[in-house]
C-alpha cells in the first residue's frame with residue numbers, strides 16, 4: 164500500500180481539478196457521500212439514527228456539511244456544530260453549507276461557553292469529526308481543543324473525516340490534542356499520519372474511499388511503501404520441490420560472549436526457522452560447550468578466545484577462514500562492548516566481502532568509527548539499529564531521530580550506501596539508493612530483550628536464500644512483526660518473548676506463502692527460472 168504526505172494529497176487534488184477538470188465541489192460531494200454511505204452501512208441497526216457532526220472552517224468541514232445533507236436525506240436526525248463563524252466559511256465548503264436543508268439543527272460555536280450546550284451527547288448514535296483534515300498547521304487550542312476533548316470523552320463511536328483532527332498528516336504526531344476515532348475515512352490514498360504513531364492509534368480502522376480522482380494521478384504521486392500482508396506476500400519466493408539444503412544458503416553468525424549467549428542462539432534459531440539451509444555460529448571457544456548444548460540445528464565454529472569469553476581482533480583470521488561455503492554473515496548479537504571486540508568488528512567490515520548484516524554490539528563498534536563503513540569490503544551491508552543505536556551512529560539525539568524516522572533513515576542509508584532498518588513503531592527500511600518502506604506489522608509486546616537478535620537472523624537468512632537485499636529487509640521486518648502479532652493474538656502482548664516469535668516464524672511464513680500461491684496461481688514448472696537461487 165502507498166502512503167503519501169498531506170502536501171502530496173493537495174497536489175493530487177490540484178491536478179484532478181486543474182488538469183482533469185474535476186470540480187473541487189465534486190470531490191467534496193464524493194468525499195461526503197463516501198463517509199455518509201460508510202456511516203449508514205455501519206449503523207444500519209442503530210436504534211437512534213441521530214448523528215452529531217463537528218465541522219471546522221475549512222474543506223474538512225465542507226465534507227462534514229455534505230455528510231449532514233446526505234444522512235438527512237436518508238432520514239437521519241442530524242445536528243451540526245460549526246466551530247467558526249458562518250462568515251469564516253468560503254469556497255467549496257461555503258457551497259456545501261448553503262445546500263444544507265433548513266431542518267438540520269446547526270449551531271456556530273466559537274468559544275468554550277457556547278459548547279456547553281453539548282455537554283450531554285447521550286442522545287446521539289455517533290459523532291463525526293470534520294474539524295481539521297490535511298490543512299491543520301499548528302497546535303490546537305481554544306474551542307477546537309475543547310470540542311475534541313468533549314468528543315473523546317463522549318463514549319460514543321467517532322468517525323473521523325480524512326484524518327483524526329489533531330493528528331499531523333505527515334508525521335502522525337499529535338498537535339496538542341487529537342480525536343481518537345473508531346474509523347477514519349480518507350480519500351484516494353492513506354497519509355503518513357494514518358500509519359505512523361501515535362496517529363495510527365488515533366486513526367482506528369482506516370478506510371480509503373475513491374472520490375473520483377483519476378487513478379493515474381494517484382499512481383503518479385510520490386509516496387512511501389507501507390509493507391502489509393499483501394506487499395509482503397508479493398516479495399516471497401516460494402520454494403521449489405527439487406531443492407536441497409544447499410539451495411537455501413549458509414549463514415555465518417559472529418556473535419556471543421559471556422552472559423550473552425542467548426542473543427547468538429536466538430539469531431541462529433531465527434535464521435533456521437526462517438528457512439536458511441545451514442547456519443553456523445562463530446563463537447568464543449571457551450563458551451562453545453554452552454552453544455553446543457543450547458543449539459541443535461545451528462552448528463558452531465569455536466573461535467580461539469584464550470579463555471576470555473569474548474572475541475578479539477586476533478580472531479579475525481580464524482573467522483575469515485570460517486567464511487568458506489557461507490553466503491551471508493551476521494555480526495553483533497551479544498558480541499560484548501569490549502574494546503578488543505570493537506576492533507575485530509571494524510576489521511571484519513574491511514575484510515568480509517559477503518553480504519553483511521550488522522546489529523547490536525556490532526553497531527556500537529561501528530559507532531566508534533563510522534568512517535569504517537566507507538572502507539567496507541561488502542557491497543551489501545545491512546544495519547539494524549534501534550533508536551539508541553541510531554543515536555550513537557549519527558550523533559543525533561533519540562528525540563531528533565524519533566521526530567523524523569523516515570528522513571534520518573533515508574539520509575544515513577544514502578550517505579553510507581547501506582541498507583538501514585530503523586527499528587521501532589513503525590520500523591523504517593531504507594535502501595542505499597533512496598527507496599524507503601514503512602513496516603505495517605508488529606506490536607508493543609516486541610519491546611523486550613532478544614527481539615532484535617531474532618530480526619537479525621531472519622534478515623541474514625533471507626539474504627542467504629537469495630532474496631535481493633531490499634526485499635529481504637522488508638520481508639524480514641514484516642515477518643518478524645507478523646509472527647509477533649500472531650503470538651500476541653494467542654498470549655497477549657505482555658508475556659510475549661523473543662523465543663515465541665522464533666517458534667511462530669514457520670506459521671507466519673506459511674500463511675503468507677499460502678496467500679502467495681492463491682494469489683499467484685503458482686506455476687511451478689516455470690517458477691524455477693525466476694528464482695535467483697538457481698541462477
Ligand SMILES: NC(=O)C1=CN([C@@H]2O[C@H](COP(=O)(O)OP(=O)(O)OC[C@H]3O[C@@H](n4cnc5c(N)ncnc54)[C@H](O)[C@@H]3O)[C@@H](O)[C@H]2O)[C@H](O)CC1
Pocket residue numbers: 172175176190191194219220221222223224225226294295296297298299300301302303304307324325326350351374
Ligand atoms: N482529495 C481530497 O483529499 C479532498 C479533501 N477534501 C477535504 O479538504 C480537507 C482539506 O481542506 P483545507 O481547507 O485545506 O484544510 P482543513 O479543512 O483541514 O482546514 C484547516 C483550516 O483550519 C485552519 N487551521 C489550521 N491549523 C489550525 C489550528 N491549529 N488552529 C485553528 N485553525 C487552524 C486553516 O487555516 C484552515 O482554514 C481535507 O482534509 C479533506 O477533508 C475535500 O473536501 C475533497 C477532496
Ligand SMILES: [K+]
Pocket residue numbers: 223292293294295296323324325326327328
Ligand atoms: K477530521
